[in-house]
Amino acid sequence: MRLVIARCSVDYAGRLTAHLPEAVRLIMVKADGCVAIHADGGAYKPLNWMNAPNRLVEGDGEWTVVNPKGEQLTITLHEVLSDSSHEMGVDPGLSKDGVEAHLQELLAANTGTLAEGLSLVRREYPTDIGPVDLMCRDADGRLVAIEVKRRGEIDGVEQLTRYLTLLRSDPAMADVQGMFVAQVIKPQARTLAATRGITCVEVDYDELRGIESNELRLF
Amino acid sequence: MRLVIARCSVDYAGRLTAHLPEAVRLIMVKADGCVAIHADGGAYKPLNWMNAPNRLVEGDGEWTVVNPKGEQLTITLHEVLSDSSHEMGVDPGLSKDGVEAHLQELLAANTGTLAEGLSLVRREYPTDIGPVDLMCRDADGRLVAIEVKRRGEIDGVEQLTRYLTLLRSDPAMADVQGMFVAQVIKPQARTLAATRGITCVEVDYDELRGIESNELRLF
DNA sequence: GTGTATATCTCGGGG
DNA sequence: CCCCGAGGTATACAC
Numbered sequence: 001m002r003l004v005i006a007r008c009s010v011d012y013a014g015r016l017t018a019h020l021p022e023a024v025r026l027i028m029v030k031a032d033g034c035v036a037i038h039a040d041g042g043a044y045k046p047l048n049w050m051n052a053p054n055r056l057v058e059g060d061g062e063w064t065v066v067n068p069k070g071e072q073l074t075i076t077l078h079e080v081l082s083d084s085s086h087e088m089g090v091d092p093g094l095s096k097d098g099v100e101a102h103l104q105e106l107l108a109a110n111t112g113t114l115a116e117g118l119s120l121v122r123r124e125y126p127t128d129i130g131p132v133d134l135m136c137r138d139a140d141g142r143l144v145a146i147e148v149k150r151r152g153e154i155d156g157v158e159q160l161t162r163y164l165t166l167l168r169s170d171p172a173m174a175d176v177q178g179m180f181v182a183q184v185i186k187p188q189a190r191t192l193a194a195t196r197g198i199t200c201v202e203v204d205y206d207e208l209r210g211i212e213s214n215e216l217r218l219f
Numbered sequence: 220m221r222l223v224i225a226r227c228s229v230d231y232a233g234r235l236t237a238h239l240p241e242a243v244r245l246i247m248v249k250a251d252g253c254v255a256i257h258a259d260g261g262a263y264k265p266l267n268w269m270n271a272p273n274r275l276v277e278g279d280g281e282w283t284v285v286n287p288k289g290e291q292l293t294i295t296l297h298e299v300l301s302d303s304s305h306e307m308g309v310d311p312g313l314s315k316d317g318v319e320a321h322l323q324e325l326l327a328a329n330t331g332t333l334a335e336g337l338s339l340v341r342r343e344y345p346t347d348i349g350p351v352d353l354m355c356r357d358a359d360g361r362l363v364a365i366e367v368k369r370r371g372e373i374d375g376v377e378q379l380t381r382y383l384t385l386l387r388s389d390p391a392m393a394d395v396q397g398m399f400v401a402q403v404i405k406p407q408a409r410t411l412a413a414t415r416g417i418t419c420v421e422v423d424y425d426e427l428r429g430i431e432s433n434e435l436r437l438f
Numbered sequence: 439g440t441g442t443a444t445a446t447c448t449c450g451g452g453g
Numbered sequence: 454c455c456c457c458g459a460g461g462t463a464t465a466c467a468c
Contacts, residue, residue, distance in 0.1 A: 001224075001245060001257070001259040002437070003222060005220075005305045005307075013444070014446060015317070015445095015446040016315055016316060016317035016318055016446060017315070017316045017317055017467090018237070018313055018314065018315045018446080019313070019314050019317070020310075020313055020314075021232070021305070021311040021314075022311075022312075023308065023310050023311055024305070024306070024307040024308060025310070026220060026222070026247075026307075027306065028245075028257070029259070030257075030258075030259050030260050031259040031260050032259075032260040032261070034260070034261075034262055034263065036222070036263040038247070038427050039249075039307065039310035040220040040249050040250040040251075040307035040310070041249050041250050041251040041253070041271075041309075041310070042249070042251070042272070042310075043253055043257040043463065043464085044253065044263075044265050044268045044463090044465090045263065045271045045447090045463070046263050047310065047313050049262075049263045049446080050259075050444090050446090051262045051263070051448090052262070069225075071446075081305065082303070082305065084301070086245070086259075086300065086301065086335075087241070087243070088224075088243040088244065088245075088258065088259035089242065089243060089259070090260075090319075091239075091242050091244070091258035091259070091260070091266065092239075092241075092242055093239075093240075094237055094238070094239055094267070095234070095237065095238050095239075096235055096237045096461090097235060097236045097237070098236055098461090099235055099459075099460080099461090100458095100459065100460090102419070109295070111293075124252075124450095126289075129265070129407075129457085130456085130457055130458070130463095131457090131458090132451090134327065140316075146261035149459095150444090150459090151461090153441095154441095154442085155374075158377045159458085162373075162377075180236045186440095186441085188348075188441075188442095204392045231461075232462060234461040235460095235461060237461080260439085261449090262448065262449080263448085264448060264449080264462095267461090268463095269461095270463085280439095290461075307462085318444080318445080318446095319443090319444065320444090320446090343467090345468090347445070348441090348442080349441080349442050349467090350443090350467080353467085368444095369445090371442090371458095373461095374443095378442095378443080405456090407456080408444090414446090
């Protein structure tokens with residue numbers, strides 16, 4: 001990784017055009033070629049950047065970075081205050097726990113917590129417009145399409161509605177029901193779901209994990 | 220801005236939990252206190268981070284960053300290879316051109332390019348569920364609600380549909396039409412729009428800018 | 439502060 | 454390659 005501290009101005013022309021007036025900033029060039037220009041504040045997002053793959057040309061006081069799509073980043077260096085490189089090697093990568101996929105796994109294994117007698121048909125049930133998180137059958141044998149979110153907002157209800165509309169266009173699934181599951185469901189999402197006949201269920205991630213580990217302990 | 224190159228491992232506990240095994244990485248601490256941990260690859264997003272406001276405590280070989288929400292980042296330093304600080308001052312900031320707001324402005328001033336005889340009623344027409352980008356009246360005097368996007372995808376059609384449903388619930392607006400405008404409209408969005416009786420129009424940003432500057436030159 | 443929409447979103451997975 | 458969905462999304466803006 002190369003780190004350059006420089007008084008510079010920057011222009012980007014691509015999906016939009018953007019300009020940065022002259023100031024001291026950090027220019028970060030990573031091993032994969034991606035370039036990011038950071039100010040000394042403002043969260044983790046750089047002011048300007050160019051992702052890999054790209055081509056970096058170091059000219060006389062001016063760097064030009066172009067990518068295959070024709071987007072271009074021009075860095076004009078007025079004064080270089082520091083320029084250093086560091087070997088880092090390949091990063092072993094980040095492991096995460098607690099994202100939607102885990103919630104979905106836990107629910108798939110514990111459909112009974114969502115409704116009495118609910119049983120799993122399959123996870124990631126495929127449709128032409130994307131996968132339904134969980135396809136289940138209720139105690140009466142009716143299909144239930146379930147959308148799982150960490151946070152239940154309007155977008156999720158829209159998504160489930162699209163699936164339901166598509167599924168119901170198949171006569172064999174004309175009576176498929178909808179269920180919206182999240183750790184917290186916002187009132188607006190709940191209201192929209194209600195107008196569309198979609199059942200809302202809030203679940204507790206830690207509680208589910210508890211059930212899971214209890215079962216593991218028993219068997 | 221402080222830049223530390225160190226062999227470190229990192230743990231985050233907050234909205235999820237995440238762990239980074241030991242490796243050499245860049246730790247960036249900005250003047251506003253935000254912390255970001257970068258690997259030598261993978262675009263501009265850091266592996267882990269903690270936005271301002273937060274509290275950074277440098278212990279013995281271990282940094283702890285906590286924010287008011289109780290999220291916590293723990294950086295264990297196994298070996299510090301470099302540690303430098305740089306004065307940068309306040310950044311003058313980025314100016315952008317070509318985002319949705321500009322497209323909306325241009326269209327508001329040139330509604331005639333969308334349809335013959337179309338005239339603007341108002342921009343950002345307010346509703347209970349958010350603002351309609353452009354409210355217009357067509358040559359026959361009927362209201363037309365217009366959603367403007369840089370790229371026309373399904374989400375935008377859904378958004379416009381929500382507005383139309385709400386607006387039409389008011390008897391005075393029962394016949395409001397829908398129009399979806401973007402520089403490029405994807406086939407899926409176009410199909411969905413068609414099933415909902417929404418007109419799709421693709422516009423050319425550069426051409427609109429040309430019209431605008433021509434008009435400025437004439438007057 | 440909540441709600442809504444935007445973003446050069448980024449990033450990953452599947453066809 | 455595109456499409457689709459998730460994100461510790463972040464960020465701005467209006468009510």
